Amino acid sequence: MKVTFIGHGLKGSKETVGDYICSSLKDDSYDSFTVFSAFTRMSGINIFKKELLKAKETYPDIKFYLGIVERGTSKEALDFLLENNIDTWIFCTNSSIMFHPKIYFFKGKNKARFITRSSNLTKPSLISNIEASTLLELALV
Numbered sequence: 001m002k003v004t005f006i007g008h009g010l011k012g013s014k015e016t017v018g019d020y021i022c023s024s025l026k027d028d029s030y031d032s033f034t035v036f037s038a039f040t041r042m043s044g045i046n047i048f049k050k051e052l053l054k055a056k057e058t059y060p061d062i063k064f065y066l067g068i069v070e071r072g073t074s075k076e077a078l079d080f081l082l083e084n085n086i087d088t089w090i091f092c093t094n095s096s097i098m099f100h101p102k103i104y105f106f107k108g109k110n111k112a113r114f115i116t117r118s119s120n121l122t123k124p125s126l127i128s129n130i131e132a133s134t135l136l137e138l139a140l141v
Contacts, residue, residue: 001136001137001138001139002136002137003134003135003136003137004134004135004137005132005133005134005135006020006115006117006131006132006133006134006135007130007131007132007133008127008128008129008130008131008133009128009129009130009131010130016126016127017104017115017117017119017125017126017127017131017133018047018048018126018127020104020113020115020135021047021048021051021104021115021126022047022048022051024104024106024113025048025051025052025054025055025106026051026054026055027106027108028058029108029109029110029111030055030059030106030107030108030111030113031058031059031060031061031107031108031109032059032060032061032062032105032106032107032108033052033055033059033061033062033063033104033105033106034061034062034063034064034065034103034104034105034107035063035064035065035066035103035104035105035121036065036101036102036103037064037065037066037067037073037101037102037103037120037121038066038067038069038072038098038099038100038101038102038120039067039069039072039073039120039121039122040064040066040072040073040074040077040078040120040121040122041073041074041076041077041120041121041122041123042074042076042077042080043122043123043124044077044120044121044122044123044125044126045077045080045081045121046123047123047126047127049080052086053084056084056085056086062086062087063086063087063088063089064081064086064087064088064089065088065089065090065091065099065101066078066088066089066090066091066099066121067090067091067092067093067098067099067100068090068091068092068099069092069093069098073090077121078090102116102117102118102119102120102121103115103116103117104117107140108140109140110139110140111137111138111139111140112137112138112140113135113136113137113138114135114136114137114138115133115134115135115136116133116134116136117131117132117133117134118131118132118133119131119133
């Protein structure tokens with residue numbers, strides 16, 4: 001197992017979570033992509049939209065689990081996912097409980113990549129905010 005800290009926005013940090021998502025979606029070793037995100041905006045999906053639509057042609061399994069709260073996930077993002085027949089589940093919780101995970105999980109026959117992060121699925125969170133994420137890369141036996 002390899003563990004990498006992704007601290008984009010921090011001095012000396014070069015790669016962003018958006019970069020890792022794009023490269024993972026282009027990697028033929030993966031055939032499954034699962035996303036858990038509290039807030040999702042089309043600006044975030046646009047970071048990897050081209051790669052996501054290409055992966056959809058070959059991945060048998062792509063799923064998004066998204067939280068919905070006021071001013072959180074955008075209708076535009078939900079419309080895009082649904083119009084492109086990407087399995088999408090939404091969680092609308094009351095004011096005392098919030099659906100708040102932030103995970104990207106890629107899986108293939110021989111390896112898996114798991115990114116857990118502080119950032120939501122928005123453009124600033126994926127490429128420009130100061131965020132902390134952990135990347136786990138696993139060889140599957």
